[in-house]
Amino acid sequence: MNITxxxxxxxxxxxxxxxxxxxxxxxxxxxxxxxxFSGRVRDAAxxxxxxxxxxxxxxALFLNNSIDFIxxxxxxxxxxxxxxxxxxxxxxxxxxxIFANADPHAIIAERDHLIHVRAHLPGRIVLEREGGKxxxxxxxxxxxxxxPAELGGDIAxxxxxxxxxxxxxxxxxxxxxxxxxxxxxxxxxxxxxxxxILAILPMQHIFTLIGCVFLPLLYGVTTVISYSxxxxxxxxxxxxHGIDYVLAVPELYELFLNLREAAGAVPRMKAFLSGGxxxxxxxxxxxxxxxxxxxxxxxxxTEFTPVSRNIRGAIRPGTIGVxxxxxxxRIDSPDANGSGEIMIRTKNMARGYYRRPAETADAFHDGWxxxxxxxxxxxxxxxxxxxxxxxxxxxxxxxxxEEVKKALVMYSSVCEAEVEYFNKNxxxxxxxxxxxxxxxxxxxxxxxxENIIAGYKIPKTINVY
Amino acid sequence: MGNNIQSYDINKExxxxxxxxxxxxxxxILKENLIREELGIDSLMSIEIIANVExxxxxxxxxxxxxxxxxxxxxxKFVELIMDSK
Numbered sequence: 001m002n003i004t005x006x007x008x009x010x011x012x013x014x015x016x017x018x019x020x021x022x023x024x025x026x027x028x029x030x031x032x033x034x035x036x037f038s039g040r041v042r043d044a045a046x047x048x049x050x051x052x053x054x055x056x057x058x059x060a061l062f063l064n065n066s067i068d069f070i071x072x073x074x075x076x077x078x079x080x081x082x083x084x085x086x087x088x089x090x091x092x093x094x095x096x097x098i099f100a101n102a103d104p105h106a107i108i109a110e111r112d113h114l115i116h117v118r119a120h121l122p123g124r125i126v127l128e129r130e131g132g133k134x135x136x137x138x139x140x141x142x143x144x145x146x147x148p149a150e151l152g153g154d155i156a157x158x159x160x161x162x163x164x165x166x167x168x169x170x171x172x173x174x175x176x177x178x179x180x181x182x183x184x185x186x187x188x189x190x191x192x193x194x195x196x197i198l199a200i201l202p203m204q205h206i207f208t209l210i211g212c213v214f215l216p217l218l219y220g221v222t223t224v225i226s227y228s229x230x231x232x233x234x235x236x237x238x239x240x241h242g243i244d245y246v247l248a249v250p251e252l253y254e255l256f257l258n259l260r261e262a263a264g265a266v267p268r269m270k271a272f273l274s275g276g277x278x279x280x281x282x283x284x285x286x287x288x289x290x291x292x293x294x295x296x297x298x299x300x301x302t303e304f305t306p307v308s309r310n311i312r313g314a315i316r317p318g319t320i321g322v323x324x325x326x327x328x329x330r331i332d333s334p335d336a337n338g339s340g341e342i343m344i345r346t347k348n349m350a351r352g353y354y355r356r357p358a359e360t361a362d363a364f365h366d367g368w369x370x371x372x373x374x375x376x377x378x379x380x381x382x383x384x385x386x387x388x389x390x391x392x393x394x395x396x397x398x399x400x401x402e403e404v405k406k407a408l409v410m411y412s413s414v415c416e417a418e419v420e421y422f423n424k425n426x427x428x429x430x431x432x433x434x435x436x437x438x439x440x441x442x443x444x445x446x447x448x449x450e451n452i453i454a455g456y457k458i459p460k461t462i463n464v465y
Numbered sequence: 466m467g468n469n470i471q472s473y474d475i476n477k478e479x480x481x482x483x484x485x486x487x488x489x490x491x492x493x494i495l496k497e498n499l500i501r502e503e504l505g506i507d508s509l510m511s512i513e514i515i516a517n518v519e520x521x522x523x524x525x526x527x528x529x530x531x532x533x534x535x536x537x538x539x540x541x542k543f544v545e546l547i548m549d550s551k
Contacts, residue, residue: 025527025529227529228528229508229509229512230512230515230516230519230526231512231516232516232520251509252509255509255512255513255516258513259513259516259517259520262516262517262520395507395508395509425505442502443499443502443503446501446502447502455507455508456507456508458501461505
């Protein structure tokens with residue numbers, strides 16, 4: 001089963017409503033119908049093949065949210081290539097690991113992003129995107145001659161995540177995960193054909209991919225792609241384009257609340273879909289009251305999404321909802337309160353981590369996947385408590401504390417570093433090498449880290465000793 | 466550049482908004498403060514600041530043009546330019 005073929009089938013049955021409305025501020029709103037979008041995906045597949053990208057080739061994608069991102073992502077899966085949707089905030093430490101681990105045959109990147117990937121361009125097929133078009137940057141003769149990766153046909157993409165090892169792990173995501181994820185979410189949200197969902201979050205995240213790409217394409221819903229996260233702009237888009245649903249992280253909804261008064265009248269929407277981090281219970285009532293929406297909060301991981309989600313019409317605030325139909329869930333070694341590691345089993349979860357047998361064996365046992373998160377089940381509803389693994393979710397982004405520590409000790413003056421998470425912030429303590437004439441200050445360490453690690457991972461506070 | 470009274474008002478408005486979002490005492494916020502490294506303003510906080518400044522000063526700010534803004538002073542100048550071009 002190839003997910004792109006299923007999407008072609010779905011698109012062939014659409015009525016006149018658009019598949020996408022792209023709110024690119026440079027070009028103005030672009031409406032793309034279902035037949036036009038099918039054509040775009042097929043055209044993209046032809047271009048990719050023309051430039052030597054074949055079935056089994058691994059392709060690192062560095063693209064901003066756009067219809068092009070989606071058509072290229074689907075085209076790659078259609079021809080059997082394995083896209084890696086890479087987080088655009090990643091810098092040296094993450095990219096070195098990903099390129100060493102996956103050794104992609106090709107790179108497709110925004111032209112102005114190539115500078116961040118320049119160390120990894122030689123020998124690879126490189127396509128650059130500029131002004132909505134793809135251009136050949138490098139034919140990558142060496143890569144074109146390389147053998148395809150030995151990945152099964154059931155694998156759709158490689159999506160990098162963290163478990164606290166200090167480096168990213170490439171989850172092998174099957175085609176059926178995207179299909180199951182969309183199906184589970186559809187049953188919870190109960191969308192109708194022709195309705196509209198607003199895409200705000202980066203499409204590299206599996207939550208966005210499922211909620212704003214696969215769910216709408218498979219169920220006849222129009223995705224409106226916003227280039228802004230400013231709530232005032234988003235509310236304007238809601239007014240102008242008749243948005244029914246928004247998909248975002250809890251922190252963005254908190255921003256909606258903070259700016260509610262400033263926004264004035266906001267048209268009534270149907271539901272907010274929320275995930276990616278913790279939604280404080282007190283925000284449920286306020287959001288539903290202030291915006292007149294249902295708030296559908298859920299939980300998932302790159303290895304499978306959604307594990308659980310609230311159901312429209314039967315929402316229970318403070319929980320991450322009921323377990324998805326296709327998922328078995330148990331709590332491992334529960335304590336007196338019933339809390340323990342959340343374990344899941346479903347036939348369509350990630351097949352493991354690419355070229356990481358030890359890490360795969362650590363996470364996947366006897367058909368079960370240990371989420372690395374602590375929670376409990378209360379009256380059929382899953383309640384998230386905290387992370388057991390060495391990662392923390394910050395505004396929808398995952399921060400691996402060990403990786404931050406590694407980035408700090410890459411600074412020549414730092415001989416030791418400790419990193420902790422406190423009060424929703426990453427805090428570091430570093431010890432300076434006494435043999436080094438240390439004239440720098442904390443600001444210089446932070447500034448240097450901007451080239452080494454994603455900006456959202458840089459500690460807010462660094463104590464120097 | 467706007468006149469002195471306008472500049473003073475914009476300066477005051479922006480510092481008050483930054484203070485409200487960051488919960489840092491407005492008297493501690495200096496024009497030379499680095500937005501990310503010193504004030505700890507992340508991307509969502511910057512959006513909250515932008516939206517509040519837009520509403521307060523009745524202007525529109527293009528987020529994509531913010532990448533070269535490093536200090537509070539840079540941001541104040543950026544807003545002044547938008548105000549002047551209104």
